[in-house]
Amino acid sequence: MPVRRWVKSGGAKLSPDPDELVASAPDPTTARVNVVWHKWSDLRLLDHEPLYRAHQRSEPVLHLHLVELPLLSGLSRVAGIPRCSSRRAEFWQQCVEDLACRLKEKGQHLVVAAVEDPAEFFARLCEEVPVRSVFCHEDFCDEELQVQASVRRTLQRVGASLECFWGALTVHHIDDLGFDARDRHQMPMYKGEFQRAAKRRPIREVLPIPALQKPPVAALTLGSATVAEAFATAPPRLPPEERQLFQWTGGETFALQHLKNYMESGSLVRYRGATESFAHGEDNAVNAGTRLSPWLAFGCISARMVVKEAKAWERVNGQSSSTAKGVGKTGSTGTRLHTELLFRDFLRFSTLAWGTSLFKIGGPFHIKGVQWKRDQELFKKWCLGQTGFPFVDAGMRELAATGYISHLHRQCCAAFLVRDLGLDWRMGAEHFESCLLDHTPDANWGNWAYRILQRPGLVETRAKYPLEEHVNTVEVVVWPAVHDAQLEHTLLWVPELQHLPKDLAREPWRTEGHPSKRIKIKPYKDSPLWFCAANRTNWDYEYFWLPGHAWIVSEGKPEHRYKDFQLERDYFRPLIPALNVELDLDALPVKHSWGDTPGESRPHLWEGGQRQRRRAKVKATKVEEKAKVSFAANEGVDEDDAPQFSERSGIENCHRK
């Protein structure tokens, strides 16, 4: 620790006035000190139980944030890539600067130090300051638990203690669940089951910011001179990204302001959860979420406060139903937000129960028999958005440039890496970890393991059949048609396709490919294709526009009419053979115009197009009627209530057909 001074931030002098401190502080030579250790995941003052408890004691309190260098500038274990991108480091730094300012306003101070090993820092701290107790939030992930244990041992050696609190790490306190979440046998395996159990349990009150004790005078010489100095080893800053949909600034001040604006503007009325990928219309999963995740990840705001605020707003303003087309859940939009945050709770508690298995290649469900690759070239192409699948490439480029992509884009890009590229899934999770502003180990690794990885039943059954010679994640081809029909988003990030007719920009391989084999792709439960949508309880409501066939596209000669565009020269050739999915675009449940290729020559209907379309129209009416019944019956049922892939996998049916 080279420099030993108090923190300044943004040019503002944050150092305390020594006279004032000496006058108000207890005798520095005898008084023992309590420390509030702010981890990177709890950079706030409000609803912070360790802080609240520390300031209820009568001793001076030292606030501390340790910038752990392995997390800021270290390399990941599997892929060997930087663990923290420039965007994420910048957001983290902003959170710390804001915390330092907020403490200063309240007559307190934040010591910030860049450290390799927190335990070593605490050993040195105890030499300089008579520490009684260190107050912090409980950890729940393997690596952090090891750090916590090592700090505890260090403190015990000098007669100090580590006091850990669960506090508001989750909406529902771990002690209020009615079962032991740490026990793998008691923790529900599926999120729907957990959500139902949790919703019956109470939510504790939000803790206010207490009257703060003074900081100890003896700590005046600790820490880096400025917050920026503690972040000196972060990757170089990037210029602002103009294409970014929403700009986040780190810190509790901005998080509280955002929540206030969100509630006051009545946005809750149109809330759609991030995971409601098939919500129709303007209020959809991409543009009607809260965008709170980066602040929640760095703990600038507590999840239980968000739920309490939503419920309070609804008590005053009334509830609006969250039920909409494509949304398989009932209740008010506030309840829906609670449900979405319970996904976060579920993964946080599951992480405790799963332990280190979450970070192993077989994941928490111990899958075996998958041949994972560690091909760095392939991995690089995925990271850079050079796969030749525009929807995936748009997502990956946006992720790298901004640190955020929508849930449906995360799913598509991640599933493509696992199912199509066959790369070690942990490389993908590490890239997401590095880039995502909202990365937390439980939510990121948990989503990869719980949602994206195949379950053992499917892997075992699949092993009996030859590998598919085409893209397996059909969503990669279909979702752009559903979610980005005008291609605004895709072309923003993949501008090299903007001169192609839109239908071809969506599927550029058609400029020189030809249909070689027609295959069945009808989604059904346990389908080896369709990593996600096929498991939705309401899929038959959605898929009347999907007759159920696709063509494998093989490489061919470039068509003369697209002579200005050449695959490989102007855009990437698909890394694996693409699919031409037969879609009835006119029956798709969103209001768009469908590209600028004339209807009769739209290449998505290579054979039997017109016939297919007429049949689909008739069928659509029938299916929609039927689906309304099944949709009503399924209301409130979650797609994850049942195992994603049962042991009796539908893949066998698929191969028999």
Ligand SMILES: Cc1cc2nc3c(=O)[nH]c(=O)nc-3n(C[C@H](O)[C@H](O)[C@H](O)COP(=O)(O)OP(=O)(O)OC[C@H]3O[C@@H](n4cnc5c(N)ncnc54)[C@H](O)[C@@H]3O)c2cc1C
């Ligand atoms: C492969 C993959 C990796 C992901 N990694 C992360 C991550 O590191 N951090 C993260 O917060 N989310 C992660 N998500 C979940 C989800 O994409 C984001 O939480 C969501 O996009 C945030 O947008 P929002 O705040 O507008 O969400 P809202 O719809 O407003 O939801 C409110 C909050 O609920 C929580 N939440 C919602 N869905 C999930 C979920 N599936 N898992 C965990 N929490 C959820 C988030 O805290 C979110 O801010 C991941 C999803 C996938 C598929």
